[in-house]
Amino acid sequence: MKIPLVEKVGKQNDEIAALNRVDLRAAGVRCLNLMGSPGCGKTLLLEKTLEALRGELSIGVITGDLTTTRDAERIARHTKAVVQINTGGGCHLEAHQVRQGIGKLDLPSLDLLVIENVGNLICPVGFDLGQDVKVGMFSVPEGEDKPAKHPQLLLQAGLLLLSKVDLMPHVPFRLDVFLADLAAIRGDLPVLALSATTGQGLGAWLAWLRAFAAGPAI
Amino acid sequence: MHEMSIVSALVEQVRAFVPVDATLLSVRIEVGALEHLDDDVLRSLFGLLTEGTPLAGAGLAVERVPLRVRCAACGTEHAPPDPAALFCPSCGVARPEILAGSGVTLSSIEVDVPEGGE
Ligand SMILES: Nc1nc2c(ncn2[C@@H]2O[C@H](COP(=O)(O)OP(=O)(O)OP(=O)(O)O)[C@@H](O)[C@H]2O)c(=O)[nH]1
Ligand SMILES: [Mg+2]
Numbered sequence A: 001m002k003i004p005l006v007e008k009v010g011k012q013n014d015e016i017a018a019l020n021r022v023d024l025r026a027a028g029v030r031c032l033n034l035m036g037s038p039g040c041g042k043t044l045l046l047e048k049t050l051e052a053l054r055g056e057l058s059i060g061v062i063t064g065d066l067t068t069t070r071d072a073e074r075i076a077r078h079t080k081a082v083v084q085i086n087t088g089g090g091c092h093l094e095a096h097q098v099r100q101g102i103g104k105l106d107l108p109s110l111d112l113l114v115i116e117n118v119g120n121l122i123c124p125v126g127f128d129l130g131q132d133v134k135v136g137m138f139s140v141p142e143g144e145d146k147p148a149k150h151p152q153l154l155l156q157a158g159l160l161l162l163s164k165v166d167l168m169p170h171v172p173f174r175l176d177v178f179l180a181d182l183a184a185i186r187g188d189l190p191v192l193a194l195s196a197t198t199g200q201g202l203g204a205w206l207a208w209l210r211a212f213a214a215g216p217a218i
Numbered sequence B: 001m002h003e004m005s006i007v008s009a010l011v012e013q014v015r016a017f018v019p020v021d022a023t024l025l026s027v028r029i030e031v032g033a034l035e036h037l038d039d040d041v042l043r044s045l046f047g048l049l050t051e052g053t054p055l056a057g058a059g060l061a062v063e064r065v066p067l068r069v070r071c072a073a074c075g076t077e078h079a080p081p082d083p084a085a086l087f088c089p090s091c092g093v094a095r096p097e098i099l100a101g102s103g104v105t106l107s108s109i110e111v112d113v114p115e116g117g118e
């Protein structure tokens, strides 16, 4: 006997993500899910961001990594509101892990929660965590072909960061190709080019974050 | 390698649909064209995760669902063959809203229910 069904595989994750979203909204916290390759510069950008917005925005960070607590140690130099999630072998964060992380944070004291996903351009994309926006990050040394190779991430993102632009003079990177490929997938996706080491482009990123944090907690 | 998460979720979801006393023969899923999932890995993980359980022995059929989008600018629906070239054939911009071709859906199961029994 054949039983026809229409059920999204992974709906358990979506249900928990919905609970996260409810809790975050009730506490007035805006939530961003940052996704990019291993080493594209997620943690360093967060460190610089926490420094720049100190005293202005209260930012919590949940950082996902396979095994180490190194990212959380780096973030902890800038804020107490940090939770490290070790995924063991897991190549992405799931909503239940973020739910545990949220439980360890004092949500009402936060304006913004940034989730640094496990460094990976593929696996994190399909897992809703309860965020208000997904932000993708590609770094210059990864090459200009990343948009063309990762349409799924771009289709879900509300913002794309191109990091490590200070390396442009040192590595072959064709910005025109990067932008043309991106325009062929998402002509409407805002892109911010920045460098966490030199500070180039950080102003625009901070302005984006301020506007995002001030956005509706629906 | 997020196949493991997907298949664990799938097995749990399938279990809820199999009537008591029935034998699960096969499961069919639809995988969107945008997903980076390997069919062979999905099938072997499904075998592995059901081994030694009442679901053991069932096959997993994987069907690919082509990408289908609606242009957010003009509303035209189209089926782009290349997920990295999503320009609208009517107005030329790429502002696609995904209608199909993303995610994984459990689309059917086949079970053998024993006759009578009482
Ligand atoms: N030149 C340059 N190097 C950078 C920049 N941002 C980060 N880096 C370096 O890139 C390396 C990785 O940076 P992280 O911030 O740890 O990257 P990540 O994305 O958090 O890495 P994972 O969490 O392991 O995926 C470090 O050596 C950083 O110092 C940048 O803007 N320019
Ligand atoms: Mg990091």
Ligand SMILES: [Zn+2]
Binding pocket: B071, B072, B073, B074, B075, B076, B088, B089, B090, B091, B092, B093
């Ligand atoms: Zn159009």
